[in-house]
Amino acid sequence: MKASSCLAANEWICGEYVRSRSDELVDATVQHVWITLASVGIGLLVSFPLALVARRWRVLTGPVLGLTTVLYTIPSLAMFSLLVPLMGISASVVVTGLVLYSLTILIRNLLTGLDAVPADTREAARGMGYGQTRLLFTVELPLALPAVMAGLRIATVSTIAMTTVGGIMGYGGLGNLIVEGMRSLFKAQVLTASVLCVLLAVLADLLLLGLQRLLTPWARAQRGGGTGGRGGGGDSRGRFGRVGRVGRFRTRAAAARKEAAA
Amino acid sequence: MGTIADAWTWLTTGSNWSGPGGIGVRLGEHLYLTGMSLAIACAIALPVACWLGHIGKGGTLAINISNVGRAVPTLAVLGLLLLTPLRMHGDWPTVIALVLFAVPPLLTNAYVGIREADRDVVEAARGMGMSGPQLLGRVELPLGYPLVMTGLRSATVQVVATATLAAIAGGGGLGRIITAGFRTYNTPQVVAGAFLVAVLALVLEGVLVIAERLLDPMRGRRTDGRASGRRTPAGGPGTPTAPGAKETDVPAGEQKPAPAPL
Numbered sequence: 096m097k098a099s100s101c102l103a104a105n106e107w108i109c110g111e112y113v114r115s116r117s118d119e120l121v122d123a124t125v126q127h128v129w130i131t132l133a134s135v136g137i138g139l140l141v142s143f144p145l146a147l148v149a150r151r152w153r154v155l156t157g158p159v160l161g162l163t164t165v166l167y168t169i170p171s172l173a174m175f176s177l178l179v180p181l182m183g184i185s186a187s188v189v190v191t192g193l194v195l196y197s198l199t200i201l202i203r204n205l206l207t208g209l210d211a212v213p214a215d216t217r218e219a220a221r222g223m224g225y226g227q228t229r230l231l232f233t234v235e236l237p238l239a240l241p242a243v244m245a246g247l248r249i250a251t252v253s254t255i256a257m258t259t260v261g262g263i264m265g266y267g268g269l270g271n272l273i274v275e276g277m278r279s280l281f282k283a284q285v286l287t288a289s290v291l292c293v294l295l296a297v298l299a300d301l302l303l304l305g306l307q308r309l310l311t312p313w314a315r316a317q318r319g320g321g322t323g324g325r326g327g328g329g330d331s332r333g334r335f336g337r338v339g340r341v342g343r344f345r346t347r348a349a350a351a352r353k354e355a356a357a
Numbered sequence: 358m359g360t361i362a363d364a365w366t367w368l369t370t371g372s373n374w375s376g377p378g379g380i381g382v383r384l385g386e387h388l389y390l391t392g393m394s395l396a397i398a399c400a401i402a403l404p405v406a407c408w409l410g411h412i413g414k415g416g417t418l419a420i421n422i423s424n425v426g427r428a429v430p431t432l433a434v435l436g437l438l439l440l441t442p443l444r445m446h447g448d449w450p451t452v453i454a455l456v457l458f459a460v461p462p463l464l465t466n467a468y469v470g471i472r473e474a475d476r477d478v479v480e481a482a483r484g485m486g487m488s489g490p491q492l493l494g495r496v497e498l499p500l501g502y503p504l505v506m507t508g509l510r511s512a513t514v515q516v517v518a519t520a521t522l523a524a525i526a527g528g529g530g531l532g533r534i535i536t537a538g539f540r541t542y543n544t545p546q547v548v549a550g551a552f553l554v555a556v557l558a559l560v561l562e563g564v565l566v567i568a569e570r571l572l573d574p575m576r577g578r579r580t581d582g583r584a585s586g587r588r589t590p591a592g593g594p595g596t597p598t599a600p601g602a603k604e605t606d607v608p609a610g611e612q613k614p615a616p617a618p619l
Contacts, residue, residue, distance in 0.1 A: 173521065
Protein backbone atom coordinates (compact mmCIF):
# COMPACT_ATOMS: atom_id res chain seq x y z
CA MET A 96 0.00 0.00 0.00
CA LYS A 97 2.75 2.35 1.05
CA ALA A 98 4.82 1.34 -1.96
CA SER A 99 2.27 2.40 -4.56
CA SER A 100 1.42 5.62 -2.78
CA CYS A 101 4.76 7.13 -3.82
CA LEU A 102 3.52 7.15 -7.40
CA ALA A 103 0.38 9.00 -6.44
CA ALA A 104 2.33 11.43 -4.29
CA ASN A 105 4.79 12.06 -7.16
CA GLU A 106 7.85 11.48 -5.00
CA TRP A 107 11.42 11.72 -6.29
CA ILE A 108 12.47 8.22 -5.31
CA CYS A 109 9.91 5.56 -6.01
CA GLY A 110 10.60 1.85 -5.93
CA GLU A 111 7.14 1.16 -7.28
CA TYR A 112 7.95 3.19 -10.40
CA VAL A 113 11.07 1.10 -11.09
CA ARG A 114 9.09 -2.12 -10.54
CA SER A 115 6.02 -1.27 -12.58
CA ARG A 116 7.87 0.38 -15.47
CA SER A 117 10.87 -1.92 -15.62
CA ASP A 118 10.09 -2.89 -19.24
CA GLU A 119 10.01 0.74 -20.29
CA LEU A 120 13.29 1.43 -18.46
CA VAL A 121 15.01 -1.58 -20.03
CA ASP A 122 13.83 -0.60 -23.53
CA ALA A 123 15.05 2.96 -23.07
CA THR A 124 18.42 1.79 -21.74
CA VAL A 125 18.84 -0.63 -24.64
CA GLN A 126 18.06 2.15 -27.14
CA HIS A 127 20.49 4.44 -25.32
CA VAL A 128 23.26 1.87 -25.48
CA TRP A 129 22.84 1.06 -29.17
CA ILE A 130 22.62 4.71 -30.22
CA THR A 131 25.84 5.36 -28.28
CA LEU A 132 27.61 2.30 -29.68
CA ALA A 133 26.57 3.11 -33.25
CA SER A 134 27.63 6.76 -32.91
CA VAL A 135 31.02 6.11 -31.35
CA GLY A 136 31.68 3.13 -33.66
CA ILE A 137 30.88 5.07 -36.83
CA GLY A 138 32.74 8.08 -35.40
CA LEU A 139 35.84 5.96 -34.97
CA LEU A 140 35.53 4.51 -38.49
CA VAL A 141 35.18 7.98 -40.01
CA SER A 142 37.82 9.73 -37.92
CA PHE A 143 40.55 7.15 -38.53
CA PRO A 144 40.94 7.79 -42.30
CA LEU A 145 40.41 11.53 -41.75
CA ALA A 146 43.21 11.61 -39.17
CA LEU A 147 45.51 9.68 -41.52
CA VAL A 148 44.74 12.10 -44.36
CA ALA A 149 45.33 15.09 -42.08
CA ARG A 150 48.65 13.58 -41.03
CA ARG A 151 49.78 12.64 -44.53
CA TRP A 152 49.01 16.06 -46.04
CA ARG A 153 49.82 18.66 -43.42
CA VAL A 154 48.06 21.40 -45.40
CA LEU A 155 44.80 19.64 -44.58
CA THR A 156 45.39 19.42 -40.82
CA GLY A 157 44.15 22.96 -40.18
CA PRO A 158 40.98 22.72 -42.29
CA VAL A 159 40.03 19.28 -40.93
CA LEU A 160 40.47 20.36 -37.29
CA GLY A 161 38.82 23.72 -37.98
CA LEU A 162 35.77 22.19 -39.62
CA THR A 163 35.19 19.64 -36.86
CA THR A 164 35.56 22.45 -34.31
CA VAL A 165 32.87 24.50 -36.05
CA LEU A 166 30.60 21.44 -35.96
CA TYR A 167 31.34 21.08 -32.25
CA THR A 168 30.19 24.65 -31.61
CA ILE A 169 26.68 24.04 -32.97
CA PRO A 170 24.24 23.27 -30.14
CA SER A 171 22.99 19.68 -30.18
CA LEU A 172 19.30 20.52 -30.48
CA ALA A 173 20.08 22.71 -33.52
CA MET A 174 22.32 20.03 -35.03
CA PHE A 175 19.61 17.37 -34.78
CA SER A 176 16.97 19.74 -36.12
CA LEU A 177 19.11 20.74 -39.10
CA LEU A 178 19.50 17.06 -40.02
CA VAL A 179 15.73 16.44 -39.97
CA PRO A 180 15.06 17.69 -43.53
CA LEU A 181 17.81 15.38 -44.79
CA MET A 182 16.73 12.18 -43.03
CA GLY A 183 13.28 12.73 -41.61
CA ILE A 184 12.55 12.12 -37.92
CA SER A 185 14.52 8.92 -37.30
CA ALA A 186 17.26 7.42 -35.18
CA SER A 187 19.76 8.13 -37.97
CA VAL A 188 19.38 11.88 -37.31
CA VAL A 189 20.52 11.40 -33.72
CA VAL A 190 23.32 8.99 -34.66
CA THR A 191 24.61 11.30 -37.41
CA GLY A 192 24.63 14.30 -35.08
CA LEU A 193 26.50 12.37 -32.40
CA VAL A 194 29.01 11.05 -34.96
CA LEU A 195 29.76 14.62 -36.07
CA TYR A 196 30.41 15.66 -32.45
CA SER A 197 32.65 12.68 -31.72
CA LEU A 198 34.86 13.48 -34.73
CA THR A 199 36.33 16.56 -33.03
CA ILE A 200 37.60 14.63 -30.05
CA LEU A 201 38.62 11.44 -31.88
CA ILE A 202 40.57 13.08 -34.75
CA ARG A 203 42.40 15.38 -32.36
CA ASN A 204 43.46 12.53 -30.09
CA LEU A 205 44.41 10.26 -33.00
CA LEU A 206 46.67 13.00 -34.38
CA THR A 207 48.16 13.71 -30.95
CA GLY A 208 48.88 10.03 -30.41
CA LEU A 209 50.39 9.43 -33.84
CA ASP A 210 52.50 12.60 -33.68
CA ALA A 211 53.93 11.56 -30.34
CA VAL A 212 55.45 8.33 -31.72
CA PRO A 213 59.22 8.83 -31.32
CA ALA A 214 61.00 9.41 -34.64
CA ASP A 215 63.74 6.95 -33.57
CA THR A 216 61.20 4.17 -33.20
CA ARG A 217 59.78 4.89 -36.63
CA GLU A 218 63.26 4.92 -38.16
CA ALA A 219 64.17 1.66 -36.46
CA ALA A 220 61.05 -0.04 -37.82
CA ARG A 221 61.74 1.30 -41.30
CA GLY A 222 65.31 0.08 -41.05
CA MET A 223 63.97 -3.36 -40.20
CA GLY A 224 62.09 -3.29 -43.51
CA TYR A 225 58.59 -2.35 -42.30
CA GLY A 226 56.33 -0.92 -45.00
CA GLN A 227 53.93 1.99 -44.42
CA THR A 228 50.93 -0.16 -43.54
CA ARG A 229 52.80 -2.54 -41.27
CA LEU A 230 54.52 0.40 -39.57
CA LEU A 231 51.15 2.01 -38.93
CA PHE A 232 49.39 -1.04 -37.55
CA THR A 233 52.17 -2.75 -35.60
CA VAL A 234 54.24 0.17 -34.34
CA GLU A 235 52.53 3.55 -34.55
CA LEU A 236 48.97 2.63 -33.58
CA PRO A 237 49.98 0.57 -30.53
CA LEU A 238 52.16 3.45 -29.33
CA ALA A 239 49.35 5.94 -29.99
CA LEU A 240 46.83 3.77 -28.17
CA PRO A 241 46.86 5.57 -24.79
CA ALA A 242 46.00 8.90 -26.44
CA VAL A 243 43.41 7.27 -28.71
CA MET A 244 41.79 5.48 -25.79
CA ALA A 245 41.70 8.72 -23.79
CA GLY A 246 39.84 10.31 -26.69
CA LEU A 247 37.52 7.35 -27.03
CA ARG A 248 36.59 7.56 -23.37
CA ILE A 249 35.84 11.27 -23.55
CA ALA A 250 33.83 10.77 -26.75
CA THR A 251 31.85 7.87 -25.26
CA VAL A 252 31.02 9.64 -22.01
CA SER A 253 29.90 12.83 -23.75
CA THR A 254 27.93 10.85 -26.35
CA ILE A 255 26.03 9.03 -23.61
CA ALA A 256 25.14 12.38 -22.04
CA MET A 257 24.20 13.96 -25.36
CA THR A 258 22.05 11.07 -26.58
CA THR A 259 19.38 12.30 -24.15
CA VAL A 260 18.73 15.34 -26.39
CA GLY A 261 17.42 12.93 -29.04
CA GLY A 262 14.45 12.57 -26.68
CA ILE A 263 12.91 15.63 -28.34
CA MET A 264 12.13 13.42 -31.36
CA GLY A 265 11.67 10.15 -29.50
CA TYR A 266 15.08 8.67 -30.28
CA GLY A 267 17.02 9.55 -27.17
CA GLY A 268 17.03 6.35 -25.13
CA LEU A 269 16.70 7.41 -21.51
CA GLY A 270 16.27 10.97 -22.81
CA ASN A 271 12.79 9.97 -24.03
CA LEU A 272 11.82 9.29 -20.43
CA ILE A 273 13.42 12.54 -19.23
CA VAL A 274 11.58 14.65 -21.82
CA GLU A 275 8.31 12.85 -21.16
CA GLY A 276 8.76 13.22 -17.41
CA MET A 277 9.57 16.92 -17.75
CA ARG A 278 6.35 17.51 -19.67
CA SER A 279 4.16 15.56 -17.27
CA LEU A 280 6.08 16.72 -14.16
CA PHE A 281 6.73 13.07 -13.22
CA LYS A 282 9.56 13.36 -10.71
CA ALA A 283 10.44 9.68 -10.23
CA GLN A 284 10.73 9.14 -13.99
CA VAL A 285 13.09 12.09 -14.54
CA LEU A 286 15.29 11.19 -11.57
CA THR A 287 15.49 7.46 -12.34
CA ALA A 288 16.32 8.04 -16.02
CA SER A 289 18.93 10.67 -15.13
CA VAL A 290 20.63 8.43 -12.59
CA LEU A 291 20.65 5.52 -15.05
CA CYS A 292 22.23 7.80 -17.63
CA VAL A 293 25.07 8.82 -15.32
CA LEU A 294 25.56 5.19 -14.28
CA LEU A 295 25.84 4.19 -17.94
CA ALA A 296 28.51 6.86 -18.49
CA VAL A 297 30.53 5.73 -15.46
CA LEU A 298 30.22 2.08 -16.47
CA ALA A 299 31.31 2.78 -20.05
CA ASP A 300 34.28 4.78 -18.81
CA LEU A 301 35.40 1.98 -16.49
CA LEU A 302 34.97 -0.65 -19.23
CA LEU A 303 37.09 1.38 -21.64
CA LEU A 304 39.70 1.93 -18.94
CA GLY A 305 39.86 -1.83 -18.43
CA LEU A 306 40.15 -2.35 -22.19
CA GLN A 307 42.99 0.14 -22.33
CA ARG A 308 44.84 -1.71 -19.55
CA LEU A 309 44.37 -4.99 -21.43
CA LEU A 310 45.56 -3.54 -24.73
CA THR A 311 48.64 -1.79 -23.36
CA PRO A 312 50.20 -4.23 -20.88
CA TRP A 313 53.63 -2.70 -21.54
CA ALA A 314 52.58 0.65 -20.07
CA ARG A 315 51.85 -1.01 -16.75
CA ALA A 316 54.99 -3.12 -16.84
CA GLN A 317 57.05 -0.03 -17.37
CA ARG A 318 55.33 1.91 -14.66
CA GLY A 319 56.07 -0.88 -12.24
CA GLY A 320 59.76 -0.62 -13.20
CA GLY A 321 59.60 -3.79 -15.30
CA THR A 322 61.18 -4.49 -18.66
CA GLY A 323 61.36 -1.99 -21.48
CA GLY A 324 58.52 -1.07 -23.76
CA ARG A 325 57.49 -3.05 -26.82
CA GLY A 326 58.41 -0.87 -29.77
CA GLY A 327 59.62 2.05 -27.76
CA GLY A 328 63.01 1.59 -26.18
CA GLY A 329 64.54 4.33 -24.09
CA ASP A 330 62.92 7.18 -25.97
CA SER A 331 59.38 6.23 -25.15
CA ARG A 332 60.01 5.95 -21.45
CA GLY A 333 59.17 9.57 -20.75
CA ARG A 334 56.03 9.18 -22.80
CA PHE A 335 54.80 6.24 -20.84
CA GLY A 336 55.71 8.02 -17.65
CA ARG A 337 53.28 10.74 -18.64
CA VAL A 338 50.66 8.21 -19.59
CA GLY A 339 50.99 6.83 -16.09
CA ARG A 340 50.19 10.23 -14.71
CA VAL A 341 47.12 10.53 -16.90
CA GLY A 342 46.07 7.10 -15.76
CA ARG A 343 46.11 8.13 -12.15
CA PHE A 344 44.18 11.30 -12.91
CA ARG A 345 41.60 9.24 -14.72
CA THR A 346 41.17 6.75 -11.92
CA ARG A 347 40.50 9.64 -9.61
CA ALA A 348 38.17 11.07 -12.19
CA ALA A 349 36.20 7.86 -12.22
CA ALA A 350 36.04 7.89 -8.44
CA ALA A 351 34.81 11.47 -8.48
CA ARG A 352 32.18 10.58 -11.03
CA LYS A 353 31.03 7.70 -8.90
CA GLU A 354 30.65 10.07 -6.00
CA ALA A 355 28.69 12.43 -8.18
CA ALA A 356 26.43 9.61 -9.21
CA ALA A 357 25.80 8.47 -5.68
CA MET B 358 15.13 20.63 -50.57
CA GLY B 359 11.65 22.10 -50.38
CA THR B 360 12.02 22.28 -46.61
CA ILE B 361 15.04 24.54 -46.89
CA ALA B 362 13.14 26.94 -49.13
CA ASP B 363 10.19 26.90 -46.73
CA ALA B 364 12.54 27.53 -43.81
CA TRP B 365 13.96 30.51 -45.67
CA THR B 366 10.45 31.82 -46.29
CA TRP B 367 9.71 31.42 -42.59
CA LEU B 368 12.87 33.34 -41.71
CA THR B 369 12.14 36.19 -44.10
CA THR B 370 8.54 36.61 -43.01
CA GLY B 371 8.39 39.81 -41.00
CA SER B 372 5.61 38.65 -38.69
CA ASN B 373 7.82 35.86 -37.35
CA TRP B 374 10.33 38.41 -36.08
CA SER B 375 8.04 40.61 -34.03
CA GLY B 376 5.41 39.98 -31.39
CA PRO B 377 5.62 38.32 -27.97
CA GLY B 378 6.90 34.98 -29.32
CA GLY B 379 8.84 36.42 -32.24
CA ILE B 380 12.48 35.88 -33.10
CA GLY B 381 13.44 39.28 -31.64
CA VAL B 382 12.05 38.48 -28.20
CA ARG B 383 13.42 34.92 -28.20
CA LEU B 384 16.88 36.13 -29.21
CA GLY B 385 16.77 38.70 -26.42
CA GLU B 386 15.82 36.01 -23.90
CA HIS B 387 18.60 33.74 -25.16
CA LEU B 388 21.24 36.47 -24.90
CA TYR B 389 19.97 37.54 -21.48
CA LEU B 390 20.08 33.98 -20.09
CA THR B 391 23.53 33.38 -21.60
CA GLY B 392 25.03 36.66 -20.40
CA MET B 393 23.63 36.46 -16.91
CA SER B 394 24.68 32.83 -16.39
CA LEU B 395 28.18 33.47 -17.74
CA ALA B 396 28.60 36.49 -15.47
CA ILE B 397 27.54 34.50 -12.39
CA ALA B 398 29.71 31.52 -13.40
CA CYS B 399 32.76 33.77 -13.92
CA ALA B 400 32.18 35.44 -10.56
CA ILE B 401 32.20 32.02 -8.92
CA ALA B 402 34.81 30.11 -10.91
CA LEU B 403 37.55 32.63 -11.68
CA PRO B 404 38.40 33.71 -8.10
CA VAL B 405 38.43 30.08 -6.97
CA ALA B 406 40.62 29.05 -9.93
CA CYS B 407 43.01 31.98 -9.37
CA TRP B 408 43.35 31.19 -5.72
CA LEU B 409 43.80 27.42 -6.19
CA GLY B 410 46.22 27.96 -9.09
CA HIS B 411 48.21 30.51 -7.11
CA ILE B 412 48.68 28.36 -4.04
CA GLY B 413 49.01 25.29 -6.27
CA LYS B 414 46.51 23.11 -4.46
CA GLY B 415 43.25 21.41 -5.34
CA GLY B 416 44.44 20.33 -8.77
CA THR B 417 42.57 17.04 -8.61
CA LEU B 418 39.34 18.85 -7.88
CA ALA B 419 39.89 21.43 -10.62
CA ILE B 420 40.69 18.79 -13.23
CA ASN B 421 38.01 16.31 -12.26
CA ILE B 422 35.16 18.74 -12.02
CA SER B 423 35.09 18.94 -15.81
CA ASN B 424 35.02 15.13 -16.07
CA VAL B 425 31.96 15.10 -13.85
CA GLY B 426 30.39 17.88 -15.89
CA ARG B 427 30.76 15.80 -19.02
CA ALA B 428 29.10 12.69 -17.65
CA VAL B 429 25.98 14.42 -16.37
CA PRO B 430 23.43 15.12 -19.13
CA THR B 431 22.44 18.80 -19.18
CA LEU B 432 18.91 17.77 -20.05
CA ALA B 433 18.72 15.73 -16.83
CA VAL B 434 19.85 18.65 -14.68
CA LEU B 435 17.39 21.00 -16.39
CA GLY B 436 14.63 18.47 -15.89
CA LEU B 437 15.42 17.88 -12.25
CA LEU B 438 15.70 21.60 -11.43
CA LEU B 439 12.44 22.38 -13.18
CA LEU B 440 10.61 19.85 -11.04
CA THR B 441 11.76 21.43 -7.79
CA PRO B 442 9.80 24.25 -6.14
CA LEU B 443 12.22 26.63 -7.91
CA ARG B 444 9.90 26.21 -10.88
CA MET B 445 7.79 29.01 -9.46
CA HIS B 446 10.66 31.48 -9.75
CA GLY B 447 10.73 32.24 -13.45
CA ASP B 448 14.11 31.87 -15.11
CA TRP B 449 16.02 30.84 -12.00
CA PRO B 450 16.05 27.06 -12.52
CA THR B 451 17.39 27.59 -16.03
CA VAL B 452 20.02 30.08 -14.86
CA ILE B 453 21.16 27.73 -12.09
CA ALA B 454 21.50 24.85 -14.56
CA LEU B 455 23.46 27.05 -16.97
CA VAL B 456 25.79 28.23 -14.21
CA LEU B 457 26.37 24.63 -13.10
CA PHE B 458 27.53 23.73 -16.62
CA ALA B 459 29.56 26.90 -17.21
CA VAL B 460 31.64 26.60 -14.03
CA PRO B 461 33.63 23.40 -14.87
CA PRO B 462 35.30 24.58 -18.12
CA LEU B 463 36.02 28.00 -16.61
CA LEU B 464 37.49 26.56 -13.44
CA THR B 465 39.56 23.82 -15.07
CA ASN B 466 41.07 25.98 -17.81
CA ALA B 467 41.81 28.97 -15.57
CA TYR B 468 43.39 26.67 -12.98
CA VAL B 469 45.60 24.95 -15.54
CA GLY B 470 46.50 28.29 -17.13
CA ILE B 471 47.70 29.80 -13.87
CA ARG B 472 49.29 26.62 -12.64
CA GLU B 473 51.23 26.09 -15.87
CA ALA B 474 52.52 29.66 -16.05
CA ASP B 475 56.26 29.45 -16.64
CA ARG B 476 57.69 28.56 -13.22
CA ASP B 477 61.02 30.26 -13.98
CA VAL B 478 59.27 33.55 -14.64
CA VAL B 479 57.16 33.19 -11.50
CA GLU B 480 60.23 32.42 -9.40
CA ALA B 481 62.07 35.41 -10.92
CA ALA B 482 59.13 37.67 -10.09
CA ARG B 483 59.06 36.34 -6.55
CA GLY B 484 62.78 36.98 -6.30
CA MET B 485 62.18 40.57 -7.35
CA GLY B 486 60.06 40.94 -4.26
CA MET B 487 56.54 40.76 -5.71
CA SER B 488 53.81 39.99 -3.20
CA GLY B 489 51.25 37.23 -3.72
CA PRO B 490 48.53 39.43 -5.26
CA GLN B 491 51.10 41.23 -7.44
CA LEU B 492 52.46 37.90 -8.65
CA LEU B 493 48.96 36.73 -9.55
CA GLY B 494 47.88 39.95 -11.24
CA ARG B 495 51.07 40.83 -13.09
CA VAL B 496 52.65 37.49 -13.90
CA GLU B 497 50.45 34.43 -13.53
CA LEU B 498 47.22 35.87 -14.94
CA PRO B 499 48.80 37.46 -18.03
CA LEU B 500 50.67 34.22 -18.75
CA GLY B 501 47.60 32.08 -18.15
CA TYR B 502 45.33 34.41 -20.12
CA PRO B 503 45.05 32.24 -23.27
CA LEU B 504 43.72 29.31 -21.26
CA VAL B 505 41.38 31.50 -19.20
CA MET B 506 39.87 32.72 -22.47
CA THR B 507 39.69 29.15 -23.81
CA GLY B 508 37.68 28.30 -20.72
CA LEU B 509 35.38 31.26 -21.30
CA ARG B 510 34.83 30.18 -24.91
CA SER B 511 33.96 26.60 -24.04
CA ALA B 512 31.70 27.81 -21.24
CA THR B 513 29.91 30.07 -23.72
CA VAL B 514 29.43 27.26 -26.23
CA GLN B 515 28.06 25.12 -23.43
CA VAL B 516 25.71 27.80 -22.09
CA VAL B 517 24.29 28.72 -25.51
CA ALA B 518 23.61 25.04 -26.18
CA THR B 519 22.06 24.39 -22.78
CA ALA B 520 19.91 27.52 -22.97
CA THR B 521 18.48 26.06 -26.19
CA LEU B 522 17.51 22.90 -24.31
CA ALA B 523 15.73 24.93 -21.63
CA ALA B 524 12.93 25.35 -24.16
CA ILE B 525 12.05 21.66 -23.90
CA ALA B 526 11.07 22.36 -20.32
CA GLY B 527 9.11 25.44 -21.28
CA GLY B 528 11.86 28.02 -20.76
CA GLY B 529 12.49 30.94 -23.08
CA GLY B 530 15.13 31.45 -25.72
CA LEU B 531 15.51 30.52 -29.37
CA GLY B 532 15.05 26.83 -28.58
CA ARG B 533 11.36 27.65 -28.15
CA ILE B 534 11.08 28.13 -31.92
CA ILE B 535 12.47 24.62 -32.47
CA THR B 536 10.36 22.88 -29.85
CA ALA B 537 7.21 24.68 -31.00
CA GLY B 538 7.98 23.52 -34.52
CA PHE B 539 8.36 19.92 -33.38
CA ARG B 540 5.10 20.07 -31.48
CA THR B 541 3.17 21.37 -34.49
CA TYR B 542 5.03 19.17 -37.02
CA ASN B 543 6.19 22.36 -38.72
CA THR B 544 9.56 21.20 -40.07
CA PRO B 545 10.42 24.49 -41.84
CA GLN B 546 10.06 26.29 -38.52
CA VAL B 547 12.27 23.67 -36.81
CA VAL B 548 14.98 24.16 -39.43
CA ALA B 549 14.71 27.96 -39.29
CA GLY B 550 15.02 27.92 -35.49
CA ALA B 551 17.98 25.53 -35.63
CA PHE B 552 19.66 27.76 -38.18
CA LEU B 553 19.25 30.80 -35.91
CA VAL B 554 20.65 28.91 -32.91
CA ALA B 555 23.64 27.63 -34.90
CA VAL B 556 24.39 31.11 -36.25
CA LEU B 557 24.14 32.60 -32.76
CA ALA B 558 26.57 30.01 -31.36
CA LEU B 559 29.08 30.56 -34.17
CA VAL B 560 28.83 34.38 -33.99
CA LEU B 561 29.38 34.38 -30.21
CA GLU B 562 32.39 32.08 -30.66
CA GLY B 563 33.77 34.41 -33.33
CA VAL B 564 33.25 37.49 -31.18
CA LEU B 565 35.10 35.83 -28.31
CA VAL B 566 38.00 34.83 -30.56
CA ILE B 567 38.36 38.45 -31.70
CA ALA B 568 37.97 39.76 -28.15
CA GLU B 569 40.65 37.34 -27.00
CA ARG B 570 43.11 38.74 -29.55
CA LEU B 571 42.28 42.37 -28.78
CA LEU B 572 42.40 42.05 -25.00
CA ASP B 573 45.52 39.88 -24.79
CA PRO B 574 47.69 41.50 -22.11
CA MET B 575 50.75 40.04 -23.83
CA ARG B 576 49.71 41.30 -27.27
CA GLY B 577 52.74 41.84 -29.47
CA ARG B 578 55.03 40.54 -26.77
CA ARG B 579 54.34 36.86 -27.20
CA THR B 580 56.67 36.52 -30.13
CA ASP B 581 59.80 34.87 -28.79
CA GLY B 582 60.25 31.14 -29.27
CA ARG B 583 59.18 29.89 -25.90
CA ALA B 584 56.01 31.87 -25.54
CA SER B 585 54.78 31.45 -29.10
CA GLY B 586 55.61 27.77 -29.20
CA ARG B 587 53.35 27.38 -26.25
CA ARG B 588 50.42 28.93 -28.02
CA THR B 589 50.62 27.47 -31.48
CA PRO B 590 48.19 24.60 -31.95
CA ALA B 591 48.47 22.11 -34.76
CA GLY B 592 46.16 24.09 -36.99
CA GLY B 593 48.06 27.35 -36.65
CA PRO B 594 47.14 30.24 -34.42
CA GLY B 595 44.35 31.43 -36.70
CA THR B 596 42.29 28.28 -36.49
CA PRO B 597 39.24 28.53 -34.28
CA THR B 598 40.46 25.78 -32.02
CA ALA B 599 38.25 23.67 -29.88
CA PRO B 600 38.36 24.41 -26.23
CA GLY B 601 41.30 22.44 -24.97
CA ALA B 602 43.00 22.37 -28.35
CA LYS B 603 45.30 25.24 -27.70
CA GLU B 604 46.99 23.24 -25.08
CA THR B 605 50.36 23.48 -23.55
CA ASP B 606 52.46 20.38 -23.20
CA VAL B 607 49.81 18.65 -21.13
CA PRO B 608 49.40 15.05 -22.29
CA ALA B 609 46.37 14.23 -24.33
CA GLY B 610 43.41 13.39 -22.23
CA GLU B 611 44.48 15.30 -19.19
CA GLN B 612 43.64 18.57 -20.88
CA LYS B 613 40.55 17.65 -22.71
CA PRO B 614 38.14 19.32 -25.08
CA ALA B 615 35.20 21.09 -23.63
CA PRO B 616 32.37 19.22 -22.08
CA ALA B 617 29.85 18.13 -24.61
CA PRO B 618 27.87 20.87 -26.29
CA LEU B 619 24.52 19.98 -24.90
